[in-house]
Amino acid sequence: MIAEIIAVGSEMLTPFRQDTNSLFLTRQLNELGVVVAFKSIVGDNFDHLANAARAAITRSDIIIFTGGLGPTEDDLTRECVAAALGVEVKRDHDLVTAMYKRFAERRIPMPPNNAKQADVIEGAVVLPNSRGTAPGQYLETVVDGKQRTIFLLPGPPHELEALWRRECEPRLQQKLPPAAIAFKVLKTAMLPESAADARTAPIYKKHPNIETTVLAGQGQVEFHLVAKAATIDEAQAAVDKLAGELEDELDDAVFSSCGESLEEIVGYYLQMRNLKLAVAESCTGGMVAERITSVAGSSRFFLGGAVVYSNDLKTLFADVPPLLIEAHGAVSKEVALALAENIREICNADIGLGITGIAGPAGGTEEKPVGLVYVAVSDGARNEVIERRFPGDRERIRRWATQQALDLVRRMVM
Numbered sequence: 001m002i003a004e005i006i007a008v009g010s011e012m013l014t015p016f017r018q019d020t021n022s023l024f025l026t027r028q029l030n031e032l033g034v035v036v037a038f039k040s041i042v043g044d045n046f047d048h049l050a051n052a053a054r055a056a057i058t059r060s061d062i063i064i065f066t067g068g069l070g071p072t073e074d075d076l077t078r079e080c081v082a083a084a085l086g087v088e089v090k091r092d093h094d095l096v097t098a099m100y101k102r103f104a105e106r107r108i109p110m111p112p113n114n115a116k117q118a119d120v121i122e123g124a125v126v127l128p129n130s131r132g133t134a135p136g137q138y139l140e141t142v143v144d145g146k147q148r149t150i151f152l153l154p155g156p157p158h159e160l161e162a163l164w165r166r167e168c169e170p171r172l173q174q175k176l177p178p179a180a181i182a183f184k185v186l187k188t189a190m191l192p193e194s195a196a197d198a199r200t201a202p203i204y205k206k207h208p209n210i211e212t213t214v215l216a217g218q219g220q221v222e223f224h225l226v227a228k229a230a231t232i233d234e235a236q237a238a239v240d241k242l243a244g245e246l247e248d249e250l251d252d253a254v255f256s257s258c259g260e261s262l263e264e265i266v267g268y269y270l271q272m273r274n275l276k277l278a279v280a281e282s283c284t285g286g287m288v289a290e291r292i293t294s295v296a297g298s299s300r301f302f303l304g305g306a307v308v309y310s311n312d313l314k315t316l317f318a319d320v321p322p323l324l325i326e327a328h329g330a331v332s333k334e335v336a337l338a339l340a341e342n343i344r345e346i347c348n349a350d351i352g353l354g355i356t357g358i359a360g361p362a363g364g365t366e367e368k369p370v371g372l373v374y375v376a377v378s379d380g381a382r383n384e385v386i387e388r389r390f391p392g393d394r395e396r397i398r399r400w401a402t403q404q405a406l407d408l409v410r411r412m413v414m
Contacts, residue, residue: 001176002037003029004060006052008068008077009155010043021066021153021160028164032172033179033228034062044074046083053084057143057150062172067155069134071113077152078119078137085141087122091115095126099133121152127167132159138171149175179228182235184243186223187256189407196221196253200246207242218396219403220262255410262406263291269413270301270351277409278347279305280318280339282330283357283373287402303347308339318342318354329368331356333385336374344378351413352378355405359394373401377408384408 005026007019019041026036038060042052049068056063068077082089095118103110117134120126127136137152151168153160188196193216200223204212211226225242229235247254255265270277279288286307292298306317311330314320319342320335328334339354357373364370369389376385386408390400 001034001061003034003062004038004056005036005064006056007041007066008049012041013043021157024161025064028169030181032176033181044076046076046080049076049080050083053081057084057148062149064151064153066153066160069117069152069154071116078121081152082121089119089121092118092120127163129154129159129163131162132156136163136167178230180232180235181226181228182232182239184225184239185259186243186246186254188221188250188253189255189262190219190404191221191253193221199249203245203249204242210238210242218399264295266406266410267295267298267301269410273413275350275413276303277301277351278303278343278349279353280343281307281355282309283359284355284398284401285309287398288405291402303349305343305347331358331368331372333374333387336376337383337385340376340378350379351409353405353409355401357401359397361394371397375405375408377412379412
């Protein structure tokens with residue numbers, strides 16, 4: 001059984017408003033064992049919305065419309081759904097009376113157009129909205145011989161969520177067979193998406209009952225696993241089995257299987273080893289420190305460090321010899337390593353991290369192009385330096401560099 005969510009409102013087709021209701025509804029449906037197969041946003045246009053409704057009722061078992069139930073001319077959800085079903089809308093005079101009473105209790109005259117909110121699709125059940133004037137509607141119908149369940153819900157989230165829990169969820173619980181959906185996310189660092197998929201596709205293709213989605217970000221590839229079964233234990237066992245096989249293949253490239261960020265994992269390892277970290281950042285301008293300190297309790301494993309953007313401050317704050325910079329250039333493995341070693345000693349840390357590079361868009365040369373980054377870590381006994389050439393704009397290069405830096409620390413202390 002699949003569900004479809006249609007968010008109604010031209011305002012959500014602008015850069016200024018987002019559809020957050022579908023996120024709430026997806027979570028609630030998943031908890032009932034229902035997979036959301038389609039989501040869409042449709043503006044306040046009768047033909048567009050009616051066509052979207054027709055498409056939804058032909059392909060989805062459960063269709064949920066959010067928004068477009070207000071009193072204005074551009075609130076068209078009721079009329080469009082009725083048109084898609086080939087039925088009429090009829091005004092419920094008891095609802096109109098209740099609206100007048102509600103306004104009277106607040107000592108506010110009810111504008112006549114509010115009565116539009118009492119228009120009910122033929123065959124629908126009215127769902128009382130205790131937090132607003134627009135009631136929801138619930139409809140069971142048959143389309144091309146297939147049972148369809150349709151909900152019309154108000155757009156304001158505080159109204160929708162309360163109405164869903166009180167009126168919609170109990171109805172679905174009664175009609176749906178026992179089912180559960182389990183999720184698991186594996187996160188890998190600094191592994192190319194194509195390489196990750198080439199190594200794992202032969203494994204996850206052997207589990208066609210588990211939906212596997214591969215998502216790539218900046219220095220991170222995630223495997224999203226979804227399984228549906230009669231019970232949550234059965235579904236969880238299925239995703240856990242596949243996750244274990246993928247982890248065996250990807251080995252230490254996997255840094256999280258429970259949703260943690262890379263900075264959280266670095267913090268876990270540092271605390272577990274009772275180690276302290278200090279950083280000296282040039283091209284990343286403090287982004288590594290920002291990511292680390294976004295983790296609650298980071299003071300237990302992070303001492304601080306310095307943003308050493310200029311050559312003078314590399315010498316002043318991180319004790320990098322001017323002759324070393326002159327000989328090799330500020331962007332070099334030698335300077336990166338000096339940053340890591342010296343900031344560790346200056347801050348009396350266990351682990352030192354140094355980053356230097358060219359984030360662009362200017363400053364690159366043929367020998368040292370934009371995107372060239374050196375990352376170094378040192379624990380006093382071991383040193384490691386990585387040279388990377390990251391593509392993209394300034395922000396992307398800096399983000400990639402922080403990912404590489406955190407992953408290098410993780411690998412040293414894991």
